[in-house]
Amino acid sequence: MxxxxxxxxxxxxxxxxxxxxxxxxxxxxxxxxxxxxxxxxxxxxxxxxxxxxxxxxxxxxxxxxxxxxxxxxxxxxxxxxxxxxxxxxxxxxxxxxxxxxRPIGLDIEAIFAPQTATELESSIVSNTEKMRLTNSGLPFEQALTLAFSAKESIYKAFYAQTTALPGFASAHITALTTTQLTLRILPAFSVNLAGQDVCVHWRQRDKNIITLCTGFPPGERY
The missing domain is CATH 3.90.470 (Ribosomal Protein L22; Chain A)
Structure with a gap:
């Protein structure tokens, strides 16, 4: 290849x-x-x-x-x-x-088509998160792809601390800038990490969104 x-x-x-x-x-x-x-x-x-x-x-x-x-x-x-x-x-x-x-999570996603975004939005974000994405200044399809990717990166970075396969509702977007998202981890994701705010970096590359979440060093906790 x-x-x-x-x-x-x-x-x-x-x-x-x-x-x-x-x-x-x-x-x-x-x-x-x-x-x-x-x-x-x-x-x-x-x-x-x-x-x-x-x-x-x-x-x-x-x-x-x-x-x-x-x-x-x-x-x-x-x-x-x-x-x-x-x-x-x-x-x-x-x-x-x-x-x-240290634990790290990386994800790349092609930006959703409008129809795909409409079909998936309720399974990826809550109404509060949707409002935050809508007010971000980004096209909604791009913002929703970003939310999806950020939650994937968080799972990859912290999967060793989850008790089961968490859904997208187990981490909640609380802030979004041109380079970072902040997500709050909920008990459904991890009891030990519940309430912690996690930063996810993001950037666009061509028609893709890339997100990166860095965990904390082994033996340390937030």
């Missing part, structure tokens, strides 16, 4: 961006992955995205002196080397990865 690797500085981190050409993908490309057998029954789209994401992750890990290819955990999460944290995301023909010394 043909890929192009570039770097994207973002919120004091370096994102590793891998653009890939779907038409150039072949099944034998997966043999590069030590865990390729786990993808045997996956569809072509997931295989491509997974491969591109792991390529991005390897670039990110090499920046920190590690040559590991992250495996697949029981909840389909990437398995990072001991003492390291990372996150992977993909959208269409783009994959992103980042590695950090």
């Amino acid at each position: 043909r890929t192009t690797h570039t770097l994207l500085p973002f919120a004091d981190h370096t994102l590793h961006v891998v653009e890939f050409e779907p038409d150039s993908f072949h099944e034998h490309d997966l043999l590069w992955l030590p865990h390729h057998a786990q993808l045997t029954s996956a569809g072509r789209k997931r295989k491509m995205e997974h491969l591109a994401g792991r390529i991005a992750a390897v670039h990110a890990l090499r920046e920190h002196g590690d040559k590991t290819v992250p495996g697949i955990g029981k909840q389909r999460q990437p398995l990072w080397p001991h003492g390291m944290f990372g996150s992977i995301s993909h959208s269409a023909s783009t994959a992103l990865a980042v590695v950090s010394d």
Whole structure:
């Protein structure tokens, strides 16, 4: 599979961006992955995205002196080397990865089409959040995509502290600026983190929204 690797500085981190050409993908490309057998029954789209994401992750890990290819955990999460944290995301023909010394969540989403935004808004935000998005000055489709992506990034950063798979109503947007969102974690997300305000950085790249949530170092709490 043909890929192009570039770097994207973002919120004091370096994102590793891998653009890939779907038409150039072949099944034998997966043999590069030590865990390729786990993808045997996956569809072509997931295989491509997974491969591109792991390529991005390897670039990110090499920046920190590690040559590991992250495996697949029981909840389909990437398995990072001991003492390291990372996150992977993909959208269409783009994959992103980042590695950090603390829990971190990264997400990329294509901006919703108007009809998609109308269909999904009630499942992503409350009426209060919708009003905040509407008054943000952003086109509503972009703002709703941002809300969706930010909540995905929070889950990725803090999933180890959740007791179950939380829904979008388990974190509430309290503020939105041109570069950051603030979300309050509710008990449905995590009893231990309930009431905490979490900052999520965001930016637009072409027709995509990218969000990044940095957790706190291991052993520390808000």
